[in-house]
Amino acid sequence: MATQQTRTLGKLAVSPSVLMLLMWMLVPLSMTIYFSFLRYNLLDPNPICSLLTPGALLDAENRCLAGFSNYSYFLTDPAFFKAMGNSLKLVGWVLAISVASGTLLALLLDQAFYGRGFVRIMMIAPFLVMPTVSALVWQNMLMDPVSGFFAFISKSFGLQPIDWFTYHPLASVIIMVAWQWVPFATLILLTSLQSLDEEQKEAAEMDGTPPLSYFWYIVLPHLIRPMTVVILIETIFLLNVFAEIYVTGTAGPAGNLPFLVYQYGLIANDIGGASAGGIIAVILANIVAFFLMRMIGKNLEA
Amino acid sequence: MGTISLKNARKAFGDVVIIPGASLDIRNGEFVVFVGPSGCGKSTLLRMIAGLEDLTSGAILIDGKDMTEAAPSKRGLSMVFQSYALYPHMSVRGNISFGLKMAGMPKAEIEAKVAKAAATLNLTEYLDRKPRQLSGGQRQRVAIGRAIVRNPEGFLFDEPLSNLDAALRVNMRLEIMQMHKDLGATMIYVTHDQVEAMTMADRIVVLNRGNIEQVGSPLELYNRPDSLFVAGFIGSPKMNLISGKPAEKFDAHTIGIRPEHLGISLKDGTWSAKISLAEHLGADTFLHVDAGPCGMMTVRAAGEYDAAPGAKIFLTPEPDRIHRFDKDGRAIRK
Amino acid sequence: MARNASIRRKLVVTAFAWTVGLVIFFPILWTVLTSFKTEGDAINIASFFSTGWTTEAYSVVQSRSNYVQFAMNSVILALGSTFFALVIAIPSAWAMAFAPGKRTKDLLMWMLSTKMMPPVGALIPIYLIFRDFGLLDTRGGIITVLMLLNLPIIIWMLYTYFKEIPGEILEASRMDGASLGKELLYVLTPMAIPGIASTLLLNIILAWNEAFWTLALTTKDAAPLTQFIASYSSPEGLFWAKLSAASTMAIAPILVLGWFAQKQLVRGLTFGAVK
Ligand SMILES: Nc1ncnc2c1ncn2[C@@H]1O[C@H](COP(=O)(O)OP(=O)(O)OP(=O)(O)O)[C@@H](O)[C@H]1O
Ligand SMILES: [Mg+2]
Numbered sequence: 001m002a003t004q005q006t007r008t009l010g011k012l013a014v015s016p017s018v019l020m021l022l023m024w025m026l027v028p029l030s031m032t033i034y035f036s037f038l039r040y041n042l043l044d045p046n047p048i049c050s051l052l053t054p055g056a057l058l059d060a061e062n063r064c065l066a067g068f069s070n071y072s073y074f075l076t077d078p079a080f081f082k083a084m085g086n087s088l089k090l091v092g093w094v095l096a097i098s099v100a101s102g103t104l105l106a107l108l109l110d111q112a113f114y115g116r117g118f119v120r121i122m123m124i125a126p127f128l129v130m131p132t133v134s135a136l137v138w139q140n141m142l143m144d145p146v147s148g149f150f151a152f153i154s155k156s157f158g159l160q161p162i163d164w165f166t167y168h169p170l171a172s173v174i175i176m177v178a179w180q181w182v183p184f185a186t187l188i189l190l191t192s193l194q195s196l197d198e199e200q201k202e203a204a205e206m207d208g209t210p211p212l213s214y215f216w217y218i219v220l221p222h223l224i225r226p227m228t229v230v231i232l233i234e235t236i237f238l239l240n241v242f243a244e245i246y247v248t249g250t251a252g253p254a255g256n257l258p259f260l261v262y263q264y265g266l267i268a269n270d271i272g273g274a275s276a277g278g279i280i281a282v283i284l285a286n287i288v289a290f291f292l293m294r295m296i297g298k299n300l301e302a
Numbered sequence: 303m304g305t306i307s308l309k310n311a312r313k314a315f316g317d318v319v320i321i322p323g324a325s326l327d328i329r330n331g332e333f334v335v336f337v338g339p340s341g342c343g344k345s346t347l348l349r350m351i352a353g354l355e356d357l358t359s360g361a362i363l364i365d366g367k368d369m370t371e372a373a374p375s376k377r378g379l380s381m382v383f384q385s386y387a388l389y390p391h392m393s394v395r396g397n398i399s400f401g402l403k404m405a406g407m408p409k410a411e412i413e414a415k416v417a418k419a420a421a422t423l424n425l426t427e428y429l430d431r432k433p434r435q436l437s438g439g440q441r442q443r444v445a446i447g448r449a450i451v452r453n454p455e456g457f458l459f460d461e462p463l464s465n466l467d468a469a470l471r472v473n474m475r476l477e478i479m480q481m482h483k484d485l486g487a488t489m490i491y492v493t494h495d496q497v498e499a500m501t502m503a504d505r506i507v508v509l510n511r512g513n514i515e516q517v518g519s520p521l522e523l524y525n526r527p528d529s530l531f532v533a534g535f536i537g538s539p540k541m542n543l544i545s546g547k548p549a550e551k552f553d554a555h556t557i558g559i560r561p562e563h564l565g566i567s568l569k570d571g572t573w574s575a576k577i578s579l580a581e582h583l584g585a586d587t588f589l590h591v592d593a594g595p596c597g598m599m600t601v602r603a604a605g606e607y608d609a610a611p612g613a614k615i616f617l618t619p620e621p622d623r624i625h626r627f628d629k630d631g632r633a634i635r636k
Numbered sequence: 637m638a639r640n641a642s643i644r645r646k647l648v649v650t651a652f653a654w655t656v657g658l659v660i661f662f663p664i665l666w667t668v669l670t671s672f673k674t675e676g677d678a679i680n681i682a683s684f685f686s687t688g689w690t691t692e693a694y695s696v697v698q699s700r701s702n703y704v705q706f707a708m709n710s711v712i713l714a715l716g717s718t719f720f721a722l723v724i725a726i727p728s729a730w731a732m733a734f735a736p737g738k739r740t741k742d743l744l745m746w747m748l749s750t751k752m753m754p755p756v757g758a759l760i761p762i763y764l765i766f767r768d769f770g771l772l773d774t775r776g777g778i779i780t781v782l783m784l785l786n787l788p789i790i791i792w793m794l795y796t797y798f799k800e801i802p803g804e805i806l807e808a809s810r811m812d813g814a815s816l817g818k819e820l821l822y823v824l825t826p827m828a829i830p831g832i833a834s835t836l837l838l839n840i841i842l843a844w845n846e847a848f849w850t851l852a853l854t855t856k857d858a859a860p861l862t863q864f865i866a867s868y869s870s871p872e873g874l875f876w877a878k879l880s881a882a883s884t885m886a887i888a889p890i891l892v893l894g895w896f897a898q899k900q901l902v903r904g905l906t907f908g909a910v911k
Contacts, residue, residue: 003356020724024784126664133865136879141678239754240755242848271764285753285757374807374811
């Protein structure tokens, strides 16, 4: 393709971004790994642990090496199980809701009707809403048990309003996060649906294929790939949901893994413990990323 | 001034050798055409000369100076690409003047040069249009204009006419030849159209799988092909190639005889043949015949030859027009 | 007959689709409506449509001395991080598209993988580094983080757009004597304007809405609207109209950009896996 000269220039041209990303990736990650093996609390940066535990190993800044104790502490903290459970429930439910309704909505938007462009932007809009905004709008104006819109609806049907955030905090978070991610699934699946060959559609119509079998044998197989992409990408983002929990103050009952790490680190100042938690989160995300990268990589060959 | 020499220039992409080693001396002001089948490495060789592709080994001398490592713009060459490669976001004026601007030429001088080039190429009224508002032929002219204004020692053309329709192609061919005469610059022209090669070239370079098969004037190649490959490639319709028993009579592995060098008779001749198809072109008639042990052959008959399929005729080759080749495909000369 | 049936079908689908669309859009619509109420009317849904409309909430939010600063910060962070990311990404994407080496594909994949890293894995060190270098709550610091965060997506998107540009045009500019800088500035960039604009759009949306690092690393001086809105989570008294007004202002620009960026969202967020 190109000459040696251009390739050399090319290497120069990519190096800034490579170096910056390398630093962005390696420096914090290696620090996190290192911290995760330290007994390190911000409020007490140089604990005299060597006096308390004679023979303890120290690093250059007199911090005690902790071995795997941060990990065992973090992994046996009941809060960890709770957070882990919340993380999984959040991811699982939002995925299920968004893929199922995303498919239905995409099929709907693929029909011919008046004002399709406008309806589409209405359906995509939630994805563009700032997470902090969506959290507060849902928590207050929609889900408030006294004057919220849902309460108003319940009352007009003569029902007892639900106190969402008090009694169903996790479900509340799931609903508002799903509201944001259903549009993403819809958009991707719709794009993919529209790439389904027009001729294929017409051929099926000519053959008189009944709609259900058309969906089952032609549309669904076509959607499997984008669905996988949706699942993988949403998983990456959903594992990292933070703002919604931070803003609605549901940390206790609905807090997930990222939030627990935040609590350990920036609230309890236990850097060692938070780092161990961070590494655990990294390992989890990498498992998902592994599958995602393989899919994208395959696509790159084509 | 404008000489270009390849000294054993070699190109490999990884393990795949594209040009095993090409040596060639191009004189100043010469019009050289590279021909060869698709994928034989014509473009690659041209791009090596342009500096868009570097050499795996060997050297390129321009004007006697070693330019093997020089940047494309330092070689004093202009290139016209097959796709024209015009800058789509610039006007015709912008396209033509870009190289001059890069060279830091003063504005007034640029204007004068652009105006002059546009005038010679009939582009004056289109100077403010964008490439997409031009016809194929006009785009082609812009690409040539862009090459001319830089006043290069040599021009490189990579199949510049292949995107044009037949009539326009003939026109542009004449214009390029006229331009060559006017400018007197060295030109290297890549094509796989052998009519273009025969009509335009001072010398033709025939490439086969990256090897230079033969270099010579069009008539030299036509009359004295060095190899079976060149014999088969130059001339239209193709030379008839015959091997086996009939060839042995001429002390050759294979003999070749052009369709226009076969005499036709209804009574007697060297070979007998049965007409299977006749193509009437008006001025000529091409007969496709089954000549038994000689296989299928093409024969040119002048004018409108009345031939019924299945009819039997006799063919006699002009004796001094028979080309003989050994079993490696090399020409046997006395 | 068949024609009438198909029109009837279309009308039914239209009614259904609009209903579904409005339900999904409702929280946003409600927010916008509430922002034009007085605080007292905002909590009284029963008489929501019989009471008057006012822009009072907007004036209150505007006059809170610091709203403008938050909004300014959002703009500066989104534009700044996008600008610097583009400056770094354009040469990189150029190299990967037009002068690829054996490792280019691996490099692209690796860049993507950095995007997969959960932010909590880097939170503690970044927080400490920022603290030690005095970068906490500074625009420069956040711009750097946001830029790095979205750099892989930007490079990836630009790469897919650049791949669609014929390399011969760039080679022509090289024959014309353009240096790399001039080739990028005068030939590639203007030719790729649509692709670059799409990339820019997507990145502004992502940066504007980013709410992990902006919440963790800013407090006041460099805090963008994410943080401003978050401050309503510990309210006093009635605040729904004000919250709605602030929210409307925070999301309106992005909704408009999103209108233009639908295709780019798909391409960018799926890394070209769905086009
Ligand atoms: N960057 C590359 N990497 C590997 N192989 C290449 C590369 N560029 C060209 N080739 C190979 O080199 C050979 C010669 O290509 P080239 O483009 O020079 O042919 P050509 O004679 O110009 O053909 P055409 O008449 O079709 O234009 C081809 O087999 C092609 O596949
Ligand atoms: Mg070629």
